[in-house]
Amino acid sequence: MKLLKKGAEADIYLTRWDNLPAILKVRKAKRYRNPILDAKIRKQRTIKESQIISEVKSYGIPTPLVYYVNLKKSSITMQEIPGKPVHDLPDSKIIELSTEIGRLVGMMHKNGIMHGDLTTSNFILYKNKVYVIDFGLSQKTIKPEDHAVDLRLIKEILNSAHAKIMESTWKNFLLGYKSVVGPTNYAKITNLVSVIESRGRYATVV
Ligand SMILES: Nc1ncnc2c1ncn2[C@@H]1O[C@H](COP(=O)(O)OP(=O)(O)O)[C@@H](O)[C@H]1O
Ligand SMILES: [Mg+2]
Missing domain, CATH: 1.10.510.10 (Transferase(Phosphotransferase) domain 1)
Known part of the structure; x- marks a missing residue:
């Protein structure tokens, strides 16, 4: 698994899912936060992200397909969009x-x-x-x-x-x-x- 980006909140890896290239987004523990509260925040954001990323598809908004959600690890495996961020x-x-x-x-x-x-x-x-x-x-x-x-x-x-x-x-x-x-x-x-x-x-x- 290749680390693509270390973000402030999450690490992004390039992985595979069913033999397709996929992105693994893992929300990391924040040491400055109380561990119980931190786990709760990461879990809640993971749930929110996976739900809304799928919901907005029905409004005609292109988003990555969610392949798998692991709440214990606060991670989402999703379709890789192999394009370029608009920023670049x-x-x-x-x-x-x-x-x-x-x-x-x-x-x-x-x-x-x-x-x-x-x-x-x-x-x-x-x-x-x-x-x-x-x-x-x-x-x-x-x-x-x-x-x-x-x-x-x-x-x-x-x-x-x-x-x-x-x-x-x-x-x-x-x-x-x-x-x-x-x-x-x-x-x-x-x-x-x-x-x-x-x-x-x-x-x-x-
Ligand atoms: N599904 C994806 N396909 C391709 N690149 C992605 C995908 N998800 C994230 N990335 C890359 O990783 C970067 C960080 O991911 P992002 O979900 O925006 O996390 P953060 O909360 O750290 O900003 C994005 O700006 C993009 O370059
Ligand atoms: Mg981002």
Whole structure:
């Protein structure tokens, strides 16, 4: 088994399942957390991730197939999406894909799912399709405030990791998002994003 990535929360291995290449995501113990609480958190995130990764497929969102869940080890074995994270694509491609990413986020929100960790590393382009991964922090919520938190995070990521193309990616993202959630929800949620931002600015001034 080959270690692909050591993340803050989980280690990612390339393995095989039924002779197919597969990804093993193992949530590691955090020593700074109380061991009982830590085990509970890892188990809960593993359950959440495996459930929501499958649920959103029925809304038309491409995600890896879940092959196996081991709650004792807090691990998920899933289909490998052998593409490239959007984060690592050329700027022109990221600009182009931003509308699709906005559409995918709109589809989650429309169906009452908040992703919780919207970064450009959690979208993988494979065979011209954008796959969404990393649902460990996702939640079932129809609250506009929660959806606004999702948008605020991806906006922040575009602003920091993709600063040079922030304007065009954010514009395209919003176009895609609006086309799915409709103008009323769009206005409500983007207003809440402004509210969060004004609070942030206020907090840094004080
Ligand atoms: N199913 C998958 N197919 C291909 N690559 C994956 C898959 N799952 C994870 N990865 C790779 O591992 C990285 C980390 O996985 P992720 O689920 O996002 O965990 P983390 O919580 O550490 O961000 C991803 O950004 C991606 O590069
Ligand atoms: Mg991730």
